[in-house]
Amino acid sequence: NAGVTQTPKFQVLKTGQSMTLQCAQDMNHEYMSWYRQDPGMGLRLIHYSVGAGITDQGEVPNGYNVSRSTTEDFPLRLLSAAPSQTSVYFCASSRQGRLAGRETQYFGPGTRLLVL
Amino acid sequence: DQQVKQNSPSLSVQEGRISILNCDYTNSMFDYFLWYKKYPAEGPTFLISISSIKDKNEDGRFTVFLNKSAKHLSLHIVPSQPGDSAVYFCAASELGEYGNKLVFGAGTILRVKS
Numbered sequence: 736n737a738g739v740t741q742t743p744k745f746q747v748l749k750t751g752q753s754m755t756l757q758c759a760q761d762m763n764h765e766y767m768s769w770y771r772q773d774p775g776m777g778l779r780l781i782h783y784s785v786g787a788g789i790t791d792q793g794e795v796p797n798g799y800n801v802s803r804s805t806t807e808d809f810p811l812r813l814l815s816a817a818p819s820q821t822s823v824y825f826c827a828s829s830r831q832g833r834l835a836g837r838e839t840q841y842f843g844p845g846t847r848l849l850v851l
Numbered sequence: 852d853q854q855v856k857q858n859s860p861s862l863s864v865q866e867g868r869i870s871i872l873n874c875d876y877t878n879s880m881f882d883y884f885l886w887y888k889k890y891p892a893e894g895p896t897f898l899i900s901i902s903s904i905k906d907k908n909e910d911g912r913f914t915v916f917l918n919k920s921a922k923h924l925s926l927h928i929v930p931s932q933p934g935d936s937a938v939y940f941c942a943a944s945e946l947g948e949y950g951n952k953l954v955f956g957a958g959t960i961l962r963v964k965s
Contacts, residue, residue: 739894766951770955775860775957776957777855777857777940777955777956777957777958778895778940778942778955779955780952780953780954783951783952785951793952794952794954825894825895827894832951833951834951835944835951835952835953836883836944836945836951836952836953837883837900837902837944839897840897840953841897842887842894842895842896843894844892844893844894845892845893845894
């Protein structure tokens, strides 16, 4: 098993550009989520999904869109990048959707994004 | 307003000694707590967890203590090893509608000196 994979590892964007951060898992997990990590702020939940076709907002959803058309993939879209979105982004998955807060979440290696 | 707080940004400990990492929370609805460990350029990995029905959970060198009345938990690492040097995140979740969301603290950088 590859676990949770993320691409790209690093990306530089100009303000106003759009891009999609990719996340895939091969563990047949129901739950997938996106976090951003900023200095002094820890990891903050952006969006999450408890199964294919079901997504919901986390703590900091503004400026980001998600969709979940398959169990394996959970892409994160930045429609118009802003410098405030400079961060490290982590995708995570866990087995059950409703109990995700009580289960081990498996994190990907992260995508470092710089918006100029 | 941060619901999970790790007030010590960093901690330095000698190899073989005990490391104690602290975490405070404000939301009384939190009933499950987890610790994650993160090395540079990697994603966090799960370390240990505790339910609010317990006050202690142990796994090898790692023990988590929960004091519900004080809304405080701590992670003890005994003995500390250089390979334990990492960022440690405390996280919490609540029962019910929001049970699938984790709230993380800001993290504590642990350095174990050999």
